[in-house]
Amino acid sequence: MTIADIVQTIEAYAPPTLQESWDNSGWQLAPTDTSDQCSGVMLCLDVTPCVVDEARALGCNLIISHHPLIFRGLRSITGSTPAERAVIDAIRAGIAIYSSHTALDSAPGGVSRELGTLLGLTDMSPLSPSPTGIDGAGLGIIGTAPGGCITREALIDSVKRVYSAPRVRVTAGRQDCNGAIRTIALSSGSGGEFITTAIARGADAYITSDVRYHDFLDHGREILIIDTGHFESEICTKSIFSRIISQKFPNFAVNMATCERNPVEYI
Secondary structure, eight states, rough: BBHHHHHHHHHSSSSGGOTTTOOOOEEEOSSSSSTTTTOOOOSSSSOOOOHHHHHHHOOOOEESSSSSSSSSSSSSSOOOSHHHHHHHHHHHTEEEEEOOOOOHHHSTTTTTHHHHHHHEEEEEEEEETTOOTTTEEEEEEEEEEEOEEEEEEHHHHHHHHHHHOOOOOOOOOOTTTTTTTTTEEEEEEEEEHHHHHHHHHOOSEEEEEEEOOHHHHTTTSSSSEEEHHHHHTTHHHHHHHHHHHHHHHSSOEEOOOSSSSOOOOOO
């Protein structure tokens, strides 16, 4: 397989046109010739120096990440930050880097739908449909609880298990539903901006991460908010990338970074 073959497969699943205007999905470090043979691909959430080292040790010349390595821009490349060191190490090792961030989030089979499937939701549709008009594309999802109804406590336990989240932050939720959760919305990553959308669409619970204190304060009695943590809500992207590539190229070497650790510790 060539490097171009792998990237084109990712882009067919998550078209770059789906990314948000503020995002920087796409090539982070492009090879001079994308028709070069791909010796192996490393999949990760974040491109860090340890991920680059792991890719080099396994002979991979392509890294596919969810979070862009270069997001806010680099004023210099001196190795003074982890991102700068990752750029330097990747260039030295001849490793190309491609990121699919909000493009993968908005894809019809994107991150939120993956999480919804793992939670057992049914009748899922985008919470905020994409303006591109691509069927099923959009940020977040809203759907029906497993079996049609689930208790508040059972949903929280299910989220902790599916997300591998040792702790979650939650609100009381609506008191008039007697703890019965029928409609669930969720968004991977930082999805606090869609809390009011979830409420407007009749969701009893909303699962996301990086929720602000005042969002908990303002909306915590209108809807059950479950904040899982950012890392926990997006680490599944490695499995999504792996499935996309392996279904297209069954015999190709696909590696998931094993050195990644949640930068947030729970004590």
